[in-house]
Each structure stands twice: as C-alpha cells, then as structure tokens.
Amino acid sequence: MNTKDMYLKLGISSAVYDYCEKVLKDLKERFDRIDEVAEYNQCKVISAMQKNRVNATHFNPSTGYGYNDFGRDTLEKVYADCFGTEAALVRPQITCGTHALSLALSANLLPGDELLYPAGGPYDTLEEVIGIRDSVGSLKEYGVSYRQVDLKNDGTFDYDGIKKAINDKTKIVAIQRSKGYQTRPSFSVDEIGKLISFVKEIKPDVICMVDNCYGEFVELNEPSNVGADMTVGSLIKNPGGGLAPIGGYIVGRKDLIDRCAYRLTAPGLGAEVGANLGLLTSFYQGLFLAPDVVSGALKGAVFAANIYEKLGFKVVPSGSESRHDIIQAVELGSAERMVAFCGGIQAAAPVDSYVTPEPWAMPGYDSEVIMAAGAFVQGSSIELSADGPIRPPYAVYFQGGLTWHHAKLGIMMSLEKLYEQKLVTIDEGSIKK
Numbered sequence: 001m002n003t004k005d006m007y008l009k010l011g012i013s014s015a016v017y018d019y020c021e022k023v024l025k026d027l028k029e030r031f032d033r034i035d036e037v038a039e040y041n042q043c044k045v046i047s048a049m050q051k052n053r054v055n056a057t058h059f060n061p062s063t064g065y066g067y068n069d070f071g072r073d074t075l076e077k078v079y080a081d082c083f084g085t086e087a088a089l090v091r092p093q094i095t096c097g098t099h100a101l102s103l104a105l106s107a108n109l110l111p112g113d114e115l116l117y118p119a120g121g122p123y124d125t126l127e128e129v130i131g132i133r134d135s136v137g138s139l140k141e142y143g144v145s146y147r148q149v150d151l152k153n154d155g156t157f158d159y160d161g162i163k164k165a166i167n168d169k170t171k172i173v174a175i176q177r178s179k180g181y182q183t184r185p186s187f188s189v190d191e192i193g194k195l196i197s198f199v200k201e202i203k204p205d206v207i208c209m210v211d212n213c214y215g216e217f218v219e220l221n222e223p224s225n226v227g228a229d230m231t232v233g234s235l236i237k238n239p240g241g242g243l244a245p246i247g248g249y250i251v252g253r254k255d256l257i258d259r260c261a262y263r264l265t266a267p268g269l270g271a272e273v274g275a276n277l278g279l280l281t282s283f284y285q286g287l288f289l290a291p292d293v294v295s296g297a298l299k300g301a302v303f304a305a306n307i308y309e310k311l312g313f314k315v316v317p318s319g320s321e322s323r324h325d326i327i328q329a330v331e332l333g334s335a336e337r338m339v340a341f342c343g344g345i346q347a348a349a350p351v352d353s354y355v356t357p358e359p360w361a362m363p364g365y366d367s368e369v370i371m372a373a374g375a376f377v378q379g380s381s382i383e384l385s386a387d388g389p390i391r392p393p394y395a396v397y398f399q400g401g402l403t404w405h406h407a408k409l410g411i412m413m414s415l416e417k418l419y420e421q422k423l424v425t426i427d428e429g430s431i432k433k
C-alpha cells in the first residue's frame, strides 16, 4: 500500500487527495521558514533546560503543601529563561488561560486603579473577569475601572486615542496578541513592542501585560523580549506541547510575579506552596516538544488557508500572509458548510472520531456554536480542533494539530465532507465553490 491508498482507506476520495497534494507542492518555502523558526525555538528551550541543570529528580511528584519542590521551582526558572524574564509562575493550580490572565490582573490592580486595553477589546471570557459584562467577583466589583481604545478602521493602533486614554489611574495596559474570535489580524511581536514603547513613553511606570495565548513559539521572539512586563498564557495551548494536562503560566518582572503568587495561594505563602501532583514530566516534556508541535500546527494553518483560499473562500490570515499565532479562520458562507467542515475535523481525530458535532446554545454566546475536537486532553486547542459561532460570515476557527500529518488529514477530511455533500464541486481536477 502506498500513502495515497492509506488516505483512501481513511475515507478521502481521490479527487480531494489530488487537489490537496497539488496545493501542498507550492508550500515548500513557507514550510521551510516555519521549520527555521521551530529550530531556533527548540535551541532556546534546550538551552534553558541545560542552563538550569534539569535532571531526573526534577520530575518527582510532590503532594500536600509542596514545600521544597525543586522540580516545580526549576521549571519556573526554565520558563523565565525561555521567555527572557526575571521570574515565572507555572502551575497546575492555574486552571486555564482565563484564570492565568485573571490572576495577573487581579494580583496587580488595586481599588481605584484603571485597566486599559489600547488595541481593541479582550477575549470573550475576559469580559466577565473585567466586568464589561457584569459578573460576580469581577475587577469592577473591586473598584477597578476599565477603559478601551479600539483599533482604527484600517486595523492600526489609534495612537492619539491611546495617548488621551492614559491617565493618573492607568496601572495596567493589556494587549492581546491573537485575534481570538475577532476579525482583526493578530499582532506581530514587533507591533506589540512598538505599542509598548509608545505607552511607556507616555507613562513609564505603567505595567504592560500581553495575553500570549496561541502565540508562543510562532516567532523567534516573544512579547517578553520586547518590553512586556507580564506575558501570560495557557499550558493546554502552545507551550504545553500537547502533553500538559492542565495549567497556565505568567512570566515577567519579579515584583509582579511575586504578587501573582501571593494572590494565587495566600499572602505570606506565595510560590512556596503548591504541590506538583506528579505533573512535572508532562510540563517539562511538553515544553521541550512545544516548538515542534507549534510548527506542525502552523503548517496545518497555512495548508488550510491555501486549500480554502484557492476554492474562493475568504481566509484570515490569507494563504501568503505572515503568521503571529496558530489560528486560521475560514469564512464558509453557510451554516451547512460549517457543520460539514467541523464534521471532517472530528472524523479525522484519534479520539471520538465516530461522533458528529452539532451546533448548540453555549452559555455566554448570542448564537449557536459548533465545535469539533477529538482530543486526549479535554478542551485542548493545541490539539486539532475547529469551532465557530453559527452566524454570518459563518467562519470556522481552526487551530492545532499535535503533528503536521494529523493536521493535514483533518483539513483533507473537512474538504472531503464538503465535497461529499456537494457543498463544493470538482471541476477539471480543481474544486470550485
């Protein structure tokens, strides 16, 4: 059996296979560039592990208070070195990305302080953390005010608006690297660096925080290398490498990270407590694999962009644009196509491949949402997954893939489902909308 036969056996038709292979032929240079970034970042991770003399005793489980947990403390030094920061907090007790961001904010904002988002609003779940949508325990309840400056119509930073918005109360300026469910492009690390410099010129002591979710290891640098005082993310996305079963991280200035630790546990205790519960091998090994896993997810995103762009669908980013995160949006134009696309991603999964994703009314959204995920870790979006709200422009957000070849199969299967249901048609060896 050759490789094509294997794909046929998995349910891909010959026409879809041939079309996809044809598209793939032109992506070699893009993939080479992605590999170069992964190679650099792999060296960065190994160098941080070697510098901190990682050894087998660091994988030992700890329980209870977790005093003298050298494995945990060393992992945090490894993260700090990877991101070029003074300190890091990397814990299974940080339950997800939203928790990590909420922790970083609530630890460093006091009553009377103001939080500014200078480049558009935050990710959906942060709206309740901040109190943009009223919520129990929000920053707003604690007397922290919020201000936001939207991007200009052309998608660039509104520097005049930002200058006007910064005032005596402004304590944290928060920038979200990835677009999330918004339609703006994701910001490059360079762009983030420029914005931070601008803000610090106006108010040097302001704290700049970056929501780095989905951005880790996509570029050579991280926001922490261009002036971010706190950089925050989830371990069930990029830096966990698919192996971390839970967790979040905050890297940055030591005084700020200390406050995060005191807020996470208790004043007086801080980072000294917090058992690792036997998860450290997956944290270390996941970080070690992360640059390569991210490169596979990026290849999948570039492949998907080109497959669907050539069929005439709008894709964000476009097939040729540079990448600043692992998210790929595809505007499919109809609910039927969204369901078919997600059905394909699900059918290609190693876990739960036999279930059919259906749109459902998810709490917090004003339209039904469809999600496809066949993951080893629940909700892990570094694993191949796709989701989107069922409303115009009927865009699916596609991300992840622990290996490039799995991401490739997922994309091919998404197209297969569209093709089988005649939601796209093949015309002389190419497929047209």
Ligand SMILES: *Cc1c(COP(=O)(O)O)cnc(C)c1O
Pocket: 096, 097, 098, 099, 123, 125, 176, 177, 178, 179, 180, 211, 213, 214, 234
């Ligand atoms: C995923 C994500 C979050 C929230 O992370 P969870 O782990 O889902 O809580 C926050 N910001 C951005 C940009 C994200 O992509």
